[in-house]
Amino acid sequence: MSKKTEKKESARRASTRQLIGTKAVTEYSLVTYGHGELVFFLVKPSNISVLSEASVGARIYALMTVLKGIAEIEILCLNSRENFEDNKRYLRERMEREDNPVVRGLLEKDLVFLDRIQVQMATAREFLIVIRLRAEKESEVFPYLSRIEKSLKEQGFSVKRADREDIKRLLAVYFEQNVTTERFEDFDGERWIIPDD
Structure with a gap:
């Protein structure tokens, strides 16, 4: 068997976790292949549009203080709502090809509807502080x-x-754009398993 065929076959048999590069989701982290163990801190954003210039400057200074004090920090910003760009692109392409004016009108209304939804969710961002645990001893992880967390709170975050x-919700939003599920299963179909009495 050629290397290319072997690679395709191993990719076909790979689990979802292997494909996205994760070993496990623990109670406090995401364990990855080759990128360490990731711990996420969810940061509630400030609405800077209502803050004075001095207050915005103070928020920037507080973030700078955190970044200088914690060298291992990484910042991540994700959509916390669905992204409709692919759907909107499809609708635009479909409208260009459509000859029937009634269908074209319906497609246009769909596009307007998606635009309206996206505008309502435009500020739906999630800000994360990411810490990579590399060689920390298990007894040192929680104090660290x-x-x-204390440092972030002391700076007003x-x-x-x-x-x-x-x-699990972050992974679902990032990989699937799924924000409608209330509880995420560890295994597909887990909710249908009835434990023995």
Whole structure:
């Protein structure tokens, strides 16, 4: 068997976790292949449009202080709502090809509707502080994470360490754009298993 065929076959048999590069979702982290263990802190954003220039400057200075104090910090910004760009692109292409004016009108109304939804959710962003755990001893992890959380709160940030359900939701939004599920399963079909009495 050629290397190309072998590679395709191994990719076909790979689990979803292997394909996205994760080993496990723990109670407080995402364990990855080759990128360490990732701990996420959810940061509630400030509405800077209503803050004075001095207050915005103070928020920037607070973030700078956090970044200088914690060298391992990474910042991530994700959509916390669905993204309709692919659907809108499809509708535009479909409208260009459509000859029937009634169908073209319906497609245009769909496009306007998606635009309206997206505008309503335009500020739906999620800001995350990411810490990569590399060689920390298990006994040192929680005190280390608590110090980081305390440092963020001391600088005025509203922050929460992501738990298992938060991490699964982040992965669902990032990979699937799924924001409608209330509880995410660890295994597909898990909700249908009835434990023995």
